[in-house]
Amino acid sequence: MGGVVVHNAAVVGLIASSLGIGEDDFFRGAGSDPGAATSPYHLGDVGALMRGEIDSHLFWERFTGRTGVNITGDPWYDFFDPVPDGETMALISRLKVRGHRVVCGTNTMDAHYRKHQERKDYSVFDEVYASHAMGIIKPDEAFWRFILKKEKVRPDETFFIDDLEENILAAKKLGITSRLFTSAENLTRCLESRRSTVQNENNNSERT
Numbered sequence: 001m002g003g004v005v006v007h008n009a010a011v012v013g014l015i016a017s018s019l020g021i022g023e024d025d026f027f028r029g030a031g032s033d034p035g036a037a038t039s040p041y042h043l044g045d046v047g048a049l050m051r052g053e054i055d056s057h058l059f060w061e062r063f064t065g066r067t068g069v070n071i072t073g074d075p076w077y078d079f080f081d082p083v084p085d086g087e088t089m090a091l092i093s094r095l096k097v098r099g100h101r102v103v104c105g106t107n108t109m110d111a112h113y114r115k116h117q118e119r120k121d122y123s124v125f126d127e128v129y130a131s132h133a134m135g136i137i138k139p140d141e142a143f144w145r146f147i148l149k150k151e152k153v154r155p156d157e158t159f160f161i162d163d164l165e166e167n168i169l170a171a172k173k174l175g176i177t178s179r180l181f182t183s184a185e186n187l188t189r190c191l192e193s194r195r196s197t198v199q200n201e202n203n204n205s206e207r208t
Contacts, residue, residue, distance in 0.1 A: 001106040003163030004181045005089060006082035006121060009112075015075045021067075029067040030059070039166075041107075042137060049076075049109045052132035056111045076111035084121060087184035092124045095191075103127040105147050105160075107137045127151075138162070139170035148174075159194070161187060 002009030016026040024034040031044030040046065045062055048054045054062075060071040092102050104125045108116075113130050122128045129147050131137040136146060148155060155175035162168055163181045171178040179190055 001104055001108065001116070001121070002082070004085070004161060005092070005104070005124070006084050006116075008081060008083045011076065011079040014079045018075065018079070019069055021069075025067075029063050029069070031062070031066065047137065050107050050131045050137045051135050052110070053135075056109060074111055076109060077115060080112050080115050082112075082116070082119075082121065085184060088187070089124050091184055091188055091191075096126070101126050101151070103129060103147065103151065105129045105138070105143065107131045138164075138167045141170055141174060144171055144174050144176060159191075 012023055012026055016023045019026070021029070027034045027040040027044065027046070030040075030046050032040040032046055033043060034040045036043060041050070045054060045059050049056065049059050056074050056076045059076070060074065063069065064071055095102050102125055104122065104127070106128065108130050109132050113132060116122055127150075129150070131143070134143070134146055136143045144155075144160070148158065151158075156177075158176045160168075160171045160176045160178040161181045162171070162178070165180060168178045168180050177194075179187070181187060
């Protein structure tokens with residue numbers, strides 16, 4: 001979702017700035033290690049939040065306990081102001097018209113999911129698989145296995161896009177055709193090329 005269908009989804013910098021601290025201190029306050037090899041988003045309470053192990057209320061309660069900073073409202077919700085990418089959403093609509101099923105697999109949290117629902121950002125999809133509801137976050141291979149099972153499709157029947165290379169590599173290990181998202185324009189060209197290739201293969205198969 002973030003970085004593909006909507007932009008302006010990253011809010012840690014904004015929240016940290018509002019609290020008068022840097023991003024590294026924010027992650028430390030969230031029980032994470034900004035210097036770890038693993039993304040700090042996957043560790044500590046941020047990771048727990050995206051896996052649905054805690055909600056945003058408990059997140060801020062723990063954050064205050066570690067830092068002494070009192071939090072008003074829910075900054076995860078208050079600072080989250082995603083901007084839809086009209087070209088990507090139009091592309092999804094065209095794919096659905098052609099008969100393709102398009103689902104969203106997203107690393108998210110309760111506050112962000114709620115705001116997307118309120119804005120009807122998910123309405124363009126046939127189904128949404130949210131990490132906090134699944135209890136799994138990308139790039140854990142179980143994330144894709146869960147969705148494949150629910151959708152009753154094989155990896156080789158699936159096309160996956162994401163704006164993070166680590167997620168692309170993880171999906172490819174499962175045999176899912178995957179492409180790194182850079183823009184709706186590039187994705188459109190990629191899909192049209194793939195469509196032409198499949199049509200040619202089908203035509204050749206019919207001749208033989």
